[in-house]
Amino acid sequence: MFEHPEFIVVDKPPGVSVHKDLDQSGYLMAWSAARNEPLWLVHRLDKMTSGLLLLGRTQSAAAQLSQLFALREVEKLYLAISASKPRRKQGMIRGDMQSARRGSWKLLRSEQNPAATEYVSRGVGQGRRLFLCHPLTGKTHQIRVALKSEGAPILGDSRYATGSAANADRGYLHAWQLGFEFLGECFRFRADPSSGEWFDRALQQGELEALLGENLPAHWQLRYLPVEP
Numbered sequence: 180m181f182e183h184p185e186f187i188v189v190d191k192p193p194g195v196s197v198h199k200d201l202d203q204s205g206y207l208m209a210w211s212a213a214r215n216e217p218l219w220l221v222h223r224l225d226k227m228t229s230g231l232l233l234l235g236r237t238q239s240a241a242a243q244l245s246q247l248f249a250l251r252e253v254e255k256l257y258l259a260i261s262a263s264k265p266r267r268k269q270g271m272i273r274g275d276m277q278s279a280r281r282g283s284w285k286l287l288r289s290e291q292n293p294a295a296t297e298y299v300s301r302g303v304g305q306g307r308r309l310f311l312c313h314p315l316t317g318k319t320h321q322i323r324v325a326l327k328s329e330g331a332p333i334l335g336d337s338r339y340a341t342g343s344a345a346n347a348d349r350g351y352l353h354a355w356q357l358g359f360e361f362l363g364e365c366f367r368f369r370a371d372p373s374s375g376e377w378f379d380r381a382l383q384q385g386e387l388e389a390l391l392g393e394n395l396p397a398h399w400q401l402r403y404l405p406v407e408p
Contacts, residue, residue: 185240230354260351261331
């Protein structure tokens with residue numbers, strides 16, 4: 180999607196691991212081979228998650244960009260769809276995260292080192308709901324666990340959803356926008372979902388624009404709404 184002397188921005192498809200996974204070579208390795216140059220992973224997306232991913236072209240650049248993520252100086256927006264209505268239409272989800280069985284995580288009531296996720300949501304028909312999520316921290320499975328805690332696990336998330344909601348044409352979590360400052364220059368990127376029946380419906384029927392037109396926090400509007408696809 181974008182090439183800089185120090186990094187590239189790619190749009191990862193769902194269902195692909197960033198690292199080597201069983202019989203798959205891994206998304207990072209595939210890009211390195213395709214470009215015939217070494218690339219370094221700056222941050223991670225879960226296998227089920229699609230969307231914006233930064234890859235460093237030098238080890239130094241990757242380390243600097245990774246530090247921006249660690250210091251919470253990268254602004255992120257995610258799109259998600261659930262087959263359930265959340266307890267609240269919008270709000271903040273905070274709590275410590277604790278590892279559970281078989282690679283899962285759970286949200287605790289304590290807040291010693293909490294994960295924090297802001298979200299707004301809107302119904303998109305047939306019991307589905309579109310979420311715009313703004314993670315303020317970067318914990319493993321953070322958004323997936325946060326929405327589950329609100330009673331709205333992500334559609335197609337076989338780890339945290341149950342019943343029919345666990346089965347879909349894809350896992351409905353997408354890294355939609357990234358914003359950061361690097362080497363004195365500000366960067367803003369946006370990638371609309373390119374797959375998924377319910378993401379397609381939300382985009383084609385104007386549901387995303389309708390959600391953006393509602394009462395979003397002011398800092399979301401200033402940082403993200405002007406960004407073009």
